[in-house]
Amino acid sequence: MGLNATYLGMPLDVNELDVENIEYFRHCAAHAFHLQQCAACGLVRYPPTTACPWCAELSSRWVPVEGRGSVHSYTEVHHAIQPAFRGHTPYLILLVDLNMQKGKPTAEEALRVVGNLVTQDGVLALPDQVRRVGIGTRVRMVFTDVAPGLSLPQWTIDEAANAGVTAWRYPESGVGNQ
Amino acid sequence: MPLPSDIDTTSPKYLRDKYATVGVGETAYTRGSGRTTRALATQAVRNAISDAGLKPADIDGMLSYQSGDSTFSPFVAGDLGIRLNFYMDVFGGGSSTEALIGMAMGLIEAGMCRTVAIFRAMNGFSQVRIGGTGVRAAQPVSGDMLHSRAYGWQSAGQMFSPTFMRHMHDYGTRPEQVAAVRTAHSEHASNNPKAYYKNRVTVADVLASRIICKPLHLLDCCVETDNGNAIIVTSAERARNCRHPLVLIRGVVGRCNKPRLDMHYQHGPISTVAGRYAREILWANSGVGPQDIDVTGSYDAFTFTTMLQLEDYGFCKKGEGGDYVSDGTIRLGGRRPNNTSGGHLCEGYTHGINMVIENVRQLRHDADDSCPTGPDGKRRHTYDYREGGCRQVRNVEVTANLGWAMPGTGSAMVMRRG
Numbered sequence: 001m002g003l004n005a006t007y008l009g010m011p012l013d014v015n016e017l018d019v020e021n022i023e024y025f026r027h028c029a030a031h032a033f034h035l036q037q038c039a040a041c042g043l044v045r046y047p048p049t050t051a052c053p054w055c056a057e058l059s060s061r062w063v064p065v066e067g068r069g070s071v072h073s074y075t076e077v078h079h080a081i082q083p084a085f086r087g088h089t090p091y092l093i094l095l096v097d098l099n100m101q102k103g104k105p106t107a108e109e110a111l112r113v114v115g116n117l118v119t120q121d122g123v124l125a126l127p128d129q130v131r132r133v134g135i136g137t138r139v140r141m142v143f144t145d146v147a148p149g150l151s152l153p154q155w156t157i158d159e160a161a162n163a164g165v166t167a168w169r170y171p172e173s174g175v176g177n178q
Numbered sequence: 179m180p181l182p183s184d185i186d187t188t189s190p191k192y193l194r195d196k197y198a199t200v201g202v203g204e205t206a207y208t209r210g211s212g213r214t215t216r217a218l219a220t221q222a223v224r225n226a227i228s229d230a231g232l233k234p235a236d237i238d239g240m241l242s243y244q245s246g247d248s249t250f251s252p253f254v255a256g257d258l259g260i261r262l263n264f265y266m267d268v269f270g271g272g273s274s275t276e277a278l279i280g281m282a283m284g285l286i287e288a289g290m291c292r293t294v295a296i297f298r299a300m301n302g303f304s305q306v307r308i309g310g311t312g313v314r315a316a317q318p319v320s321g322d323m324l325h326s327r328a329y330g331w332q333s334a335g336q337m338f339s340p341t342f343m344r345h346m347h348d349y350g351t352r353p354e355q356v357a358a359v360r361t362a363h364s365e366h367a368s369n370n371p372k373a374y375y376k377n378r379v380t381v382a383d384v385l386a387s388r389i390i391c392k393p394l395h396l397l398d399c400c401v402e403t404d405n406g407n408a409i410i411v412t413s414a415e416r417a418r419n420c421r422h423p424l425v426l427i428r429g430v431v432g433r434c435n436k437p438r439l440d441m442h443y444q445h446g447p448i449s450t451v452a453g454r455y456a457r458e459i460l461w462a463n464s465g466v467g468p469q470d471i472d473v474t475g476s477y478d479a480f481t482f483t484t485m486l487q488l489e490d491y492g493f494c495k496k497g498e499g500g501d502y503v504s505d506g507t508i509r510l511g512g513r514r515p516n517n518t519s520g521g522h523l524c525e526g527y528t529h530g531i532n533m534v535i536e537n538v539r540q541l542r543h544d545a546d547d548s549c550p551t552g553p554d555g556k557r558r559h560t561y562d563y564r565e566g567g568c569r570q571v572r573n574v575e576v577t578a579n580l581g582w583a584m585p586g587t588g589s590a591m592v593m594r595r596g
Binding site: 007010011013015018021025045053072073074075076078080081083084085088091095109110112114116135152168170171 | 328389447
C-alpha cells in the first residue's frame with residue numbers, strides 16, 4: 001500500500017509501485033536510516049534506485065547507515081517558491097557527505113544526502129541556527145514525523161562534533177569572501 | 179562491399195560545414211503574449227521560413243522541445259500547410275536547441291527529410307512559469323521528488339545553487355565577479371530593440387538586489403517571458419540558394435552528461451559542470467578550440483551558469499571563471515563578447531534558442547540593432563557600443579553556443595561564417 005500525507009500543506013505521495021521508496025520510508029518511519037547495499041559490489045547508494053549505479057546489479061539489501069556527516073554544499077532560501085515553505089524562510093537545503101563511504105569508490109564521490117536544517121526535534125530551524133551552518137559544518141540526522149508511517153530524514157547541528165570546525169559561509173555583506 | 183580504406187566512417191569531421199542554419203525567427207518578448215503557444219510557434223516558424231527566403235513547402239521536417247507547456251509540431255505544420263516527412267517533439271528545456279540541431283543534421287544525412295524547422299514556444303510568464311511557481315509548485319510530491327521537492331528544493335535556482343556555492347568555496351569566486359555577467363548582458367540588451375529589459379545595470383545594482391536563494395540575488399536570475407522562436411536547418415548545398423550569407427555548422431555535442439544523472443551531486447567535483455565532458459566532443463568535432471571563437475553564447479539562466487560553462491569549456495583555467503567574466507572580455511568591445519543579445523538575463527527566456535539565433539545574426543554580420551540601414555536594406559554598423567547603439571561584433575568568423583540544462587547536462591555547437 002502506498003503512503004500519502006500532507007507536510008506543511010504539501011501533498012506527499014509514495015506510490016505503492018515505488019517499492020524502493022516505500023522501503024526507504026518504512027525505515028525512516030522507525031527513525032532508522034537505511035540505504036540499499038549492492039549484493040554484488042557491496043557499495044551503498046543514495047537516493048533509492050532500481051539497480052546499482054556502479055555495477056548495474058539488481059539485487060540489494062537494506063542496511064542501517066549512521067546519519068552523521070558534514071555539509072558539502074548548501075543553499076539558503078530567502079524567496080520560497082513552494083507555498084509550503086513560504087512561512088519558513090530563510091531555510092537551508094543541505095547536501096551532506098555521510099562519513100560512511102566518503103571518497104569511495106572514487107575520490108570525488110560520497111553519499112550526499114539531502115535535507116533541511118532542523119532543530120533536534122525535527123522542526124525547520126530558525127534564523128539563529130541557519131546563520132551558524134556552512135560548508136564543513138558537522139551534522140547528524142534526525143527525523144521529521146509527517147504522519148503515522150511517514151517521516152523525512154533531516155539534519156541538525158552535531159554540537160559535539162563541531163569543536164574546532166570552521167564552516168565556510170556565503171559572505172553576508174555580499175561583497176568579498178569570508 | 180568493403181569501404182575504401184581512406185574513409186573513417188566513425189569520424190564526425192565529415193559533417194563539418196555540411197549543414198547550415200539558414201533561417202531564424204521569433205515573436206516579441208512579452209509578459210502577456212495574449213496568444214496560445216500554437217500561435218507563437220506558428221508565427222516564429224513562419225518568420226524563420228521567410229527569413230531564409232524559403233516557402234512553407236520547402237520545410238519537410240520539424241522538431242520542438244517543451245516541458246508539457248507548449249504546442250506540438252503537427253499543429254504548427256497544419257497551420258502553415260506543411261506536409262512533414264519527419265517530426266518529433268521532445269521533452270526538455272535548456273540545452274535542447276543545440277541537441278536538436280545535431281539531430282536535424284542526422285535526419286537530413288540519413289535521407290529522412292531535407293529541411294528542418296526547430297521551434298520552442300512558451301508562455302513562460304503568463305501560463306507555465308519557468309521559475310516553478312503557480313501550478314508547478316502545487317503538484318503532489320512523489321517518486322524522485324521525495325528527495326528534493328519535499329525539502330523545498332524545486333526551482334532551477336534552488337537546484338543549481340549547491341554547485342554555485344561550492345565553486346565559491348573551492349575557488350574563492352566572489353559575488354561581484356559573477357554580477358559582472360549581468361552588467362555585460364544588460365549593456366548588450368540596451369542595444370537590442372527586442373530585449374525585454376533594456377536598462378543597463380551595475381555590479382552594485384546586482385549586489386543590492388534581494389537574495390532569492392544564496393548565492394543568487396534577484397538580478398543574478400533571468401527574466402521570465404512569453405515568446406516563440408524558430409531556426410531552419412538544411413544542407414550547405416541548399417543553403418547557398420537561401421537569402422543570407424552562409425552560416426555553417428562546424429560541430430555539435432548534444433545533452434552530454436556528468437555521471438550519476440539521477441542525482442548528479444553524488445559524483446564530483448560538484449563545482450564542475452557537464453561542459454568538462456562536452457568539450458572533449460565539441461572541440462574535436464569542430465576542429466577548433468576556445469582560442470578560435472570570436473563570440474560565445476553561454477547560457478545565462480543565472481550569472482553563474484555563464485561563468486561555469488565558459489570555464490569548463492576551456493575559455494579560461496578551471497577556477498578562473500570569476501576573473502574571466504569580470505575583466506571585460508565578455509562585453510561588447512571586449513576580446514570575446516558573450517550573449518550579445520542580452521541573453522536570458524535581459525532579452526527574454528527561451529530555453530536557449532534565442533542565443534543561437536543571435537549568433538546566426540552575428541555571423542551574417544547583421545545583428546538587428548538600431549544602426550542605420552543602407553539602400554541595399556542592410557545595416558551600416560557603427561561599432562559604437564554605447565547605450566542604444568550597435569551590437570554587431572567586428573569581423574565575426576566563428577561562434578560557440580554553450581547550452582545548459584542543469585549542472586549535469588549540457589549541449590554545445592560551433593558555427594562559422596561560410
